Amino acid sequence: MTDRDELRIALIGAGRMGADHARRISGRISGARLAHVSDLSLDNAKRAAAGADCAVGDDPLAAVHDPGVDAVLLATPGPAHEELLLACLERGLPVLCEKPLTPDSDSALRVVRAEAALGRRTIQVGFMRRFDPEYVHLKALLDARELGAPLTLHCAHRNASSPPGFSDDMMITDSVVHEADTARWLLGEEITEVSVLRPRRSALAPEGLADPQLVLMRTASGTIVDVEIFVNCGFGYQVRCEAVCERGTALVGADHGVLRHTAGTWGGTVAADFRDRFERAYDDEVRRWVAAARDGGIDGPDAWDGYAAAAVTEAGVRAQATGGWAEVRLAERPPLYR
Amino acid sequence: MTDRDELRIALIGAGRMGADHARRISGRISGARLAHVSDLSLDNAKRAAAGADCAVGDDPLAAVHDPGVDAVLLATPGPAHEELLLACLERGLPVLCEKPLTPDSDSALRVVRAEAALGRRTIQVGFMRRFDPEYVHLKALLDARELGAPLTLHCAHRNASSPPGFSDDMMITDSVVHEADTARWLLGEEITEVSVLRPRRSALAPEGLADPQLVLMRTASGTIVDVEIFVNCGFGYQVRCEAVCERGTALVGADHGVLRHTAGTWGGTVAADFRDRFERAYDDEVRRWVAAARDGGIDGPDAWDGYAAAAVTEAGVRAQATGGWAEVRLAERPPLYR
Amino acid sequence: MTDRDELRIALIGAGRMGADHARRISGRISGARLAHVSDLSLDNAKRAAAGADCAVGDDPLAAVHDPGVDAVLLATPGPAHEELLLACLERGLPVLCEKPLTPDSDSALRVVRAEAALGRRTIQVGFMRRFDPEYVHLKALLDARELGAPLTLHCAHRNASSPPGFSDDMMITDSVVHEADTARWLLGEEITEVSVLRPRRSALAPEGLADPQLVLMRTASGTIVDVEIFVNCGFGYQVRCEAVCERGTALVGADHGVLRHTAGTWGGTVAADFRDRFERAYDDEVRRWVAAARDGGIDGPDAWDGYAAAAVTEAGVRAQATGGWAEVRLAERPPLYR
Amino acid sequence: MTDRDELRIALIGAGRMGADHARRISGRISGARLAHVSDLSLDNAKRAAAGADCAVGDDPLAAVHDPGVDAVLLATPGPAHEELLLACLERGLPVLCEKPLTPDSDSALRVVRAEAALGRRTIQVGFMRRFDPEYVHLKALLDARELGAPLTLHCAHRNASSPPGFSDDMMITDSVVHEADTARWLLGEEITEVSVLRPRRSALAPEGLADPQLVLMRTASGTIVDVEIFVNCGFGYQVRCEAVCERGTALVGADHGVLRHTAGTWGGTVAADFRDRFERAYDDEVRRWVAAARDGGIDGPDAWDGYAAAAVTEAGVRAQATGGWAEVRLAERPPLYR
Ligand SMILES: [Mg+2]
Numbered sequence A, B, C, D: 001m002t003d004r005d006e007l008r009i010a011l012i013g014a015g016r017m018g019a020d021h022a023r024r025i026s027g028r029i030s031g032a033r034l035a036h037v038s039d040l041s042l043d044n045a046k047r048a049a050a051g052a053d054c055a056v057g058d059d060p061l062a063a064v065h066d067p068g069v070d071a072v073l074l075a076t077p078g079p080a081h082e083e084l085l086l087a088c089l090e091r092g093l094p095v096l097c098e099k100p101l102t103p104d105s106d107s108a109l110r111v112v113r114a115e116a117a118l119g120r121r122t123i124q125v126g127f128m129r130r131f132d133p134e135y136v137h138l139k140a141l142l143d144a145r146e147l148g149a150p151l152t153l154h155c156a157h158r159n160a161s162s163p164p165g166f167s168d169d170m171m172i173t174d175s176v177v178h179e180a181d182t183a184r185w186l187l188g189e190e191i192t193e194v195s196v197l198r199p200r201r202s203a204l205a206p207e208g209l210a211d212p213q214l215v216l217m218r219t220a221s222g223t224i225v226d227v228e229i230f231v232n233c234g235f236g237y238q239v240r241c242e243a244v245c246e247r248g249t250a251l252v253g254a255d256h257g258v259l260r261h262t263a264g265t266w267g268g269t270v271a272a273d274f275r276d277r278f279e280r281a282y283d284d285e286v287r288r289w290v291a292a293a294r295d296g297g298i299d300g301p302d303a304w305d306g307y308a309a310a311a312v313t314e315a316g317v318r319a320q321a322t323g324g325w326a327e328v329r330l331a332e333r334p335p336l337y338r
């Protein structure tokens, strides 16, 4: 495509996340525009497409096969991903796939193998933390070994409250999946086993949900990652990661913003939710993906990363059941992803 | 223009700031593209235009009159501004003019009056702090009177080092001009007088430069703004503003980023320069200006703000000479700007 | 006195501050005990002496002349100080005199000259900030010139609310007097002139009080000290001092304590008052004074410091009246204080 | 004893910790004095006693039986504690016993039972964190349930480097013992089981030491306490505890002190060691113990707390060996300690 042409994106899934992406592509990302918006609810699709001169529909496969589409942003629920990703691979379309890649590691592995058969990476997974300026800074620090080797990561991942229907295993598959990817990326190695502890349950958690939980992950080199996942913490959205290294520590997610003194207190406000906290990361993620997709490729976590995250969260869910350590079962890594 | 058309921008001035804007328009801002890049150095213009499918030239007026141009981003040195702004007004082109509006308040007033004669605001001045998320938060706090009325602002504006040729009056006209605008905007009123104190001079300041200086400004309601301007502070770029109100204080510019512990210390790193610190503000400034310019208007500080800032800095330069308070001389505000 | 003997202290003035000191001497300071407690209100004296095996009275001169007294802690209002200090000098008793030394510089100079005639320093003034660990750290930093020479100090001194009867000149004489001493001590030089600005007045200030005020002080070397004094800030007690030096800055008084996240906010609590904030400084002040007094001397700010602070605050009160700079008038410094 | 009499203390053990206490008692604590200093090294004893008018010896039992002694501060290595504590119980002398109470839970239980037979609590254990102002604040927060019930505690305990001979089990018995007590105290319940994980080992740790380690403790109510113990972290001494509760979090040990900006960084310095960090806590601990001991009692953690801490650390050492959870074995709590 020439410099003047815009990347024509099909947005599949126009729920809250998809609608956000629609606004982003139309209003904040240069070099790309919405060409097709698809949602099982045609109303959702129309609303997200509002103002954009693009096709609107409720058939996701039609969006993939629309000849006026150069790339796909996949923001449907996970169960729809496998079929759509395989269709994109068939057409060779670059995809930005909101996490999870697919709902389980078996299906994820099928996607990985299909892409490996294609021979080039066209699927990017939406782990947006990799684009957050603080995480990028931490990654550079760790890679440069400025503080020596990383030995342990202490993570906290807190939401003000969980949405209706949020279940015990979603603590792992929906939430801790971010720490699984973050840890793999920051440490540059695979997670090999997972254990889940259940501290005293918050009386404010919805019935049936063990909240908070403490997830322990061990990597190939022996680094331990502990994650407090607490989805009804009450006070806001907070994501922290402290890397403890041989010669020092580095913390991502310390409090910032306008600092007030009033009514006997000092301090500031906490982010309301993940969009608020990671708005800039989403922008940078999509911007860099658009730039890469214009050349037919990706610039971020790939299908293997999506598969590995699924394998880690599956181990986590098994560990929830047994109370012990559960092994992460990974297939052999195809050469494409090495 | 339709939703599909991109705003065609003439970038006039392709030095460091202009080149930054060129990258921003091409890579980060949707709905707009470079249509013409002009610089007295044709090489600069070519370099900034690289990759963009646009006209390149060394005649700024030709850029203004290029029929393929919908709007102008003016990033030349100040002395060229008046002629070009008047030319833009004549064509009715929206302009984003990097500060200063013009080098002095007399010429600024001519621009204001020409625009007032035109009858609509098409000139926006590049005071990017108004788009910084923390400043935006502070402005909302003050407007809502959450902390009561603002009584005083304590500001610090520090650069690691000053560029060659940076002179005493530039402390005011180039640097404190930002605080002049910030204070007018945050407080919603005009500055009426200025005084400048010279503390003990840093031995590390270049010969002939009294650095730091302490600038005091008083507003119509009596609020006092004190500004430490220190352009050779050595440690980085830092901009702080603490609003002291009747029921509390609010500080913009507290330290943040990755928090490290190493070698007996805790802390983080300081921004290197204003582009580093205000990158997101520049993006938002240009993005919102592009959106407004597509409708022929502006969305930010206007020509009156540019004129008023010039009048304040002129009073500051007079105050540098006398050691006392210098009155800010403002013409009557045309109805267009009320 | 032998190691086993305790220093026998007469506490003169048993109001809030004196009662605090009574508890300190009895409960927290080794090597000293209350021997005589005197207050114009015998009830106050009895209450402060409770539990201590000591004389109680309402005649301050009797306390000074009590043969069972080795040292005096003077905590009466300022107007009583001169007569009592001169009486102590006559007996050669070490004194810890709560600020001010005396209510004005003329009387302070008489005390200085009487002590100079005695030929040794026995009067210490209660500027407790000199014993606060953070201030001590800052003083060491500045003395070592680690950050280069200090160029300016930005100070804020805030109280939740002012006591009844607090007047405009007390903003200077009661409150800013601490910054006058702190600046002289940190910078190691005299203050030569003072100016006072009145920002917009807080509607929450008591009638007749211009609150806040902005006090500017210039030292012999040209260093400028700005002080925001705000005695009805509403949110608590806060004392800050930022030293801006040639190669960096250092701030005393940043927020600390338990860090909470709750109800959408992060932060902590602000000290309620000066006793809360400086409790440890008071302990260290008295402890070190007791140790020195056992040898007949002092270990802290001396009578000259008390006199110089009075001279600075007098200039401040004159500056309040004129709106301009007022010169600090200092007598020649006797050799005893060099 | 009358108000005028000083508590006559036998200091047994005059190593680094004991010598610190000697200075504290002589110089900073009112109402008490050294009456007898005993150390196996008579030189140590003499050095610590310097300036105090007291007996000096190398026979610890002689110190306990010295008729001129009212109370004992026990600062010898742990193995000597049982015999001396039993001797103190026999004489009914109040004791402040540096941790550990005794080296193992069996001997600790013998001490507990001997004290229970005596029928009143005269033994206090030196868990000084209970006297640190931030910990005291946190305890009050938790007890008041301001943030709801505590669900998990995240702790970090870091030393710049470990002393020669520091072994794997000492990570638990010497270091984590503090978190064992802190957790029991803050949560007001017993720890029931312990698990120890070994993250990747720091290449900077001394040979044979697995450093850092991650210790997990579960309490009776199910609250989980995780502790990173890292005794060669390189950058200083740091103790943090974050309580995660139903409606918010509270962190003890956030960075504070003078805040500097210099050479491209912002931040402050880290405490060098535990005496630096907890100096004020030690003062308050000894001061309150002296006040209580004058009445024959204690005011702080008791023998049961010392015993329970030993039982927790024994479980920790077993857990180090097995890699799994080890049960904390506690005898029945005598009524004296309920
Ligand atoms: Mg776009």
Ligand SMILES: [Mg+2]
Binding pocket: A030, A031, B024, B025, B026, B027, B028, B029, B030, B031, B032, B033
């Ligand atoms: Mg663009």
Ligand SMILES: [Mg+2]
Binding pocket: C024, C025, C026, C027, C028, C029, C030, C031, C032, C033, D030, D031
């Ligand atoms: Mg005492």
Ligand SMILES: [Mg+2]
Binding pocket: C030, C031, D024, D025, D026, D027, D028, D029, D030, D031, D032, D033
């Ligand atoms: Mg003592």
